[in-house]
Amino acid sequence: MLIKKRTGIEIPSSEITPKSIYLSRRQFMRGAAAAAAGGVLVACGAPGAEPGAEGETSTMATGSSAEEGFVQEAMPGPVSSNFDELGDPLNTFEEITNYNNYYEFTTDKERVATLAKDFPTAPWQVEVGGLVNKPKTFGLEDLMTFEQEERIYRLRCVEAWSMVIPWVGFPLSKLLNEVEPTSAAKFVRFETIEDRENMPGITRSLFAWPYVEGLRLDEAMHNLTILSTGLYGEPLLPQNGAPIRLVVPWKYGFKSIKSIVKIELVDTMPQSLWMKAAPNEYGFFANVNPNVDHPRWSQATERRIGEFGRRETVLLNGYADQVASLYDDLTYDTTQSG
Numbered sequence: 626m627l628i629k630k631r632t633g634i635e636i637p638s639s640e641i642t643p644k645s646i647y648l649s650r651r652q653f654m655r656g657a658a659a660a661a662a663g664g665v666l667v668a669c670g671a672p673g674a675e676p677g678a679e680g681e682t683s684t685m686a687t688g689s690s691a692e693e694g695f696v697q698e699a700m701p702g703p704v705s706s707n708f709d710e711l712g713d714p715l716n717t718f719e720e721i722t723n724y725n726n727y728y729e730f731t732t733d734k735e736r737v738a739t740l741a742k743d744f745p746t747a748p749w750q751v752e753v754g755g756l757v758n759k760p761k762t763f764g765l766e767d768l769m770t771f772e773q774e775e776r777i778y779r780l781r782c783v784e785a786w787s788m789v790i791p792w793v794g795f796p797l798s799k800l801l802n803e804v805e806p807t808s809a810a811k812f813v814r815f816e817t818i819e820d821r822e823n824m825p826g827i828t829r830s831l832f833a834w835p836y837v838e839g840l841r842l843d844e845a846m847h848n849l850t851i852l853s854t855g856l857y858g859e860p861l862l863p864q865n866g867a868p869i870r871l872v873v874p875w876k877y878g879f880k881s882i883k884s885i886v887k888i889e890l891v892d893t894m895p896q897s898l899w900m901k902a903a904p905n906e907y908g909f910f911a912n913v914n915p916n917v918d919h920p921r922w923s924q925a926t927e928r929r930i931g932e933f934g935r936r937e938t939v940l941l942n943g944y945a946d947q948v949a950s951l952y953d954d955l956t957y958d959t960t961q962s963g
């Protein structure tokens with residue numbers, strides 16, 4: 626079912642690892658609780674939080690694929706490469722599934738996997754409506770009828786750490802085209818499930834739940850913008866936003882909203898959870914920009930999870946060739962409002 630298709634990404638064939646090697650590597654990785662865990666930065670910019678206090682940990686939770694729901698068996702396996710378009714190695718499955726930001730569970734990145742382990746992700750529905758001609762509620766089985774592609778993207782958290790993740794998913798534009806946005810639609814608003822019974826972090830009154838994010842319609846329609854249903858050829862685990870989450874690789878990670886239940890086409894800029902929490906720190910656009918610091922820390926460099934030392938942050942997270950034309954000027958500010 627998975628049709629490998631790499632869009633907007635060029636990889637020298639010399640860098641492509643044969644599937645057999647990839648698979649044995651993956652089996653190895655999943656069997657071993659290896660991988661030095663990433664440093665611990667404080668939470669995704671909770672007001673008053675400060676990044677930089679890094680500590681090491683070796684906590685490793687073992688992820689198990691969600692068994693419920695038809696989708697999960699349908700998830701295809703192959704992944705085509707261990708490298709993304711800048712030649713960086715993939716982060717390990719263990720790193721990607723054990724170092725997470727998912728405040729509905731906890732602000733402790735190392736504990737999300739454990740707390741989210743039994744989070745029910747089936748049955749699941751995504752209601753798509755608002756300014757569209759054909760509103761539709763998609764069951765997970767409907768979402769899986771979109772051709773699933775592999776997309777290896779860098780994820781850059783606003784806290785100044787990053788990973789390289791082999792997502793599986795499909796362009797959001799395919800779903801939006803199906804519901805036919807009207808000419809009045811200018812933005813897309815996304816909402817995460819608000820499951821107070823199964824999300825222990827949601828009681829914190831610090832935030833205006835549910836988690837909400839938004840994109841301008843042209844950003845949402847861009848081919849790099851995907852809805853992800855899996856990673857490393859496996860169905861998403863709850864800590865990564867199962868069963869379906871957004872991935873917008875040129876924006877800070879908080880834009881990539883998890884466990885979506887509602888998508889609405891609207892005519893005014895949505896107010897995200899982060900805009901409400903700290904409007905001067907987390908703006909609507911949140912495009913990755915090494916030249917615009919967060920009010921409380923520098924964005925010039927970042928820490929790749931699994932590496933020592935720091936890397937330079939890349940403008941638009943390395944996707945400038947594809948997306949710079951979406952923006953009029955170079956104020957790719959976290960607080961940019963227009």
Ligand SMILES: Nc1nc2c(c(=O)[nH]1)N[C@H]1C(S)=C(S)[C@@H](COP(=O)(O)O)O[C@H]1N2
Pocket residue numbers: 669721724725726727728729780781782783817836864865866877878879880881882883884
């Ligand atoms: N619903 C929801 N989505 C969310 C978050 C969250 O707390 N809740 N955290 C965001 C942040 S800050 C980041 S960096 C990414 C992390 O995604 P990952 O854990 O899959 O790497 O998810 C984003 N999506």
Ligand SMILES: [Mo]
Pocket residue numbers: 669726781782783784877878879
């Ligand atoms: Mo983040």
